[in-house]
Amino acid sequence: MYDHLVFIQSQLKQRQIEPALQQFYRIELPVGTSHYQFYAYNELLFLTNAAALPPGTLIHSDSRARVIPLDVQSLEGIEDYSGTISVEFPLPLEVETTMEFIQIVIK
Amino acid sequence: MTKIRYHIIQLDVSEYGQVVEIRHRLPSNYGSCTGYVARHVKGISSDVDIPEIGLVAVEFNSRKQLYFNDLVGYEAQVDQLPEYQELNIPLESGQLVTGFYLDTQKNPYPLIDIKEWFRPYQVAIYLKCELQNGKKHVRSSCIHPVAAEAAAN
Numbered sequence: 278m279y280d281h282l283v284f285i286q287s288q289l290k291q292r293q294i295e296p297a298l299q300q301f302y303r304i305e306l307p308v309g310t311s312h313y314q315f316y317a318y319n320e321l322l323f324l325t326n327a328a329a330l331p332p333g334t335l336i337h338s339d340s341r342a343r344v345i346p347l348d349v350q351s352l353e354g355i356e357d358y359s360g361t362i363s364v365e366f367p368l369p370l371e372v373e374t375t376m377e378f379i380q381i382v383i384k
Numbered sequence: 385m386t387k388i389r390y391h392i393i394q395l396d397v398s399e400y401g402q403v404v405e406i407r408h409r410l411p412s413n414y415g416s417c418t419g420y421v422a423r424h425v426k427g428i429s430s431d432v433d434i435p436e437i438g439l440v441a442v443e444f445n446s447r448k449q450l451y452f453n454d455l456v457g458y459e460a461q462v463d464q465l466p467e468y469q470e471l472n473i474p475l476e477s478g479q480l481v482t483g484f485y486l487d488t489q490k491n492p493y494p495l496i497d498i499k500e501w502f503r504p505y506q507v508a509i510y511l512k513c514e515l516q517n518g519k520k521h522v523r524s525s526c527i528h529p530v531a532a533e534a535a536a537n
Binding site: 335342359 | 401443450
């Protein structure tokens with residue numbers, strides 16, 4: 278398994294992004310949530326626990342959109358989102374769900 | 385005199401709510417991108433205009449610059465081609481254009497299953513680019529500097 282932090286550092290270097298802060302960021306979504314919107318301007322949020330989200334969930338941001346696939350358990354890649362981020366679940370959540378990100382605040 | 389080249393990125397949408405990833409390499413002799421148009425090309429048929437069928441986001445220079453987010457609509461009758469939206473992006477040679485297209489069509493027939501009315505369609509992003517003076521396109525397979533130089537000459 279590759280190291281997420283090493284991957285993120287090399288991504289930032291390649292994209293010439295200078296981080297001001299790197300930290301974990303969590304969003305707790307209560308039972309019944311079907312849609313959630315939040316903001317990440319001048320920052321990048323790398324989703325680290327995509328496997329905790331139901332397959333078919335749409336995550337849509339200014340820079341990237343992704344539907345969580347059925348085989349998400351077998352995937353290792355992490356992806357970043359920024360700007361206005363909206364999360365749409367295929368069905369209202371039946372259990373409390375936490376989305377966990379590595380947050381990069383940009384200088 | 386500046387030479388203009390038009391570059392088309394075609395995107396096939398085959399499912400309702402699909403996210404189509406854009407990962408495209410522009411020719412290495414393009415110096416800058418000065419305009420874009422994103423529009424429906426074929427597949428949807430409707431008697432009325434649809435203001436939004438999807439969203440498009442495009443980044444240039446291998447994700448170094450997020451440049452545009454735009455709505456893509458459907459025009460029932462195309463009287464004249466839309467004008468290019470202005471951009472001013474210096475391009476780094478051989479870098480990727482990335483992004484996504486997200487289908488956001490709403491079901492016009494709520495009583496009918498989505499699969500019944502959805503038809504695959506095509507969207508195209510037209511990029512208007514200026515050539516870099518005195519530089520020729522080098523294929524990305526020519527990675528060796530000597531080979532690249534030979535190809536340029």
